[in-house]
Amino acid sequence: xxxxxxxxxxxxxxxxxxxxxxxxxxxxxxxxxxxxxxxxxxxxxxxxxxxxxxxxxxxxxxxxxxxxxxxxxxxxxxxxxxxxxxxxxxxxxxxxxxxxxxxxxxxxxxxxxxxxxxxxxxxxxxxxxxxxxxxxxxxxxxxxxxxxxxxxxxxxxxxxxxxxxxxxxxxxxxxxxxxxxxxxxxxxxxxxxxxxxxxxxxx
Numbered sequence: 001x002x003x004x005x006x007x008x009x010x011x012x013x014x015x016x017x018x019x020x021x022x023x024x025x026x027x028x029x030x031x032x033x034x035x036x037x038x039x040x041x042x043x044x045x046x047x048x049x050x051x052x053x054x055x056x057x058x059x060x061x062x063x064x065x066x067x068x069x070x071x072x073x074x075x076x077x078x079x080x081x082x083x084x085x086x087x088x089x090x091x092x093x094x095x096x097x098x099x100x101x102x103x104x105x106x107x108x109x110x111x112x113x114x115x116x117x118x119x120x121x122x123x124x125x126x127x128x129x130x131x132x133x134x135x136x137x138x139x140x141x142x143x144x145x146x147x148x149x150x151x152x153x154x155x156x157x158x159x160x161x162x163x164x165x166x167x168x169x170x171x172x173x174x175x176x177x178x179x180x181x182x183x184x185x186x187x188x189x190x191x192x193x194x195x196x197x198x199x200x201x202x203x
Contacts, residue, residue: 002026004056008070016041016058016068018096024088025123029054029080031088041068045078052078084124089117094125094133095140102137110134149177156182 002023010016017036020043024031031054035042038060045054054076061067097117102108110130118124125133142148156168165185171178 004070004073006070006073009061010058010068012066013038013041013060013068016070018092020056021088021090021093022096025086025093025121027076027080028086028122029076029078030086045076047078047080050078052076054078084118084122086123089121089123089125089129091129091132091136094130095136097121098133099137099141102134103141108134152177152180156180 002019004019004023010019020031020041029052030046031043032046032048033041033043040057040059042055042057044056045052048054053074055072055074056070057072058068058070061069094113094117097120098108098113101116110127110133113130113134114125114127117130152170156170159168159182160166163185165188167181167183167188170180
């Protein structure tokens with residue numbers, strides 16, 4: 001269960017916002033941002049016009065600190081959202097909810113996520129949002145595809161260092177990945193006894 005209270009501290013503005021969003025989803029209400037900058041963060045219930053007094057204000061502790069602290073927090077007393085839909089349950093929130101299971105089950109599908117979030121969090125999200133949430137979680141767990149391609153040359157060098165006699169290289173065209181070739185020494189030795197074959201490589 002998500003809890004928020006006065007004097008509660010967060011390591012960053014991002015961590016604070018994530019906690020507020022998670023709280024709103026768990027309590028089934030939506031909020032509006034009044035102030036959000038590098039030193040202050042203030043939000044109110046979306047139903048303020050109907051009389052809900054909920055308001056949260058937090059600020060950074062010091063100029064040279066990234067820590068944010070909740071300074072004021074009012075009681076939330078409206079009925080909130082009357083449906084399973086919640087605007088705060090965006091892809092970033094979905095990623096935070098499914099990352100643990102996705103780490104253990106890489107095949108965890110968006111369809112399964114949609115069903116699990118209704119059952120476990122009481123929130124219905126779209127298939128597209130679940131798909132985007134999975135992409136965000138995968139990037140946080142394993143890095144981006146672009147980063148992975150950039151690391152391939154280094155990977156090849158490390159592989160050859162650990163397996164002397166192996167062949168590993170990456171080809172690129174106009175700075176973009178084209179192909180990867182790896183032949184481990186142990187695999188190559190398995191063909192040393194074979195009769196040489198003359199062939200033609202067709203590009």
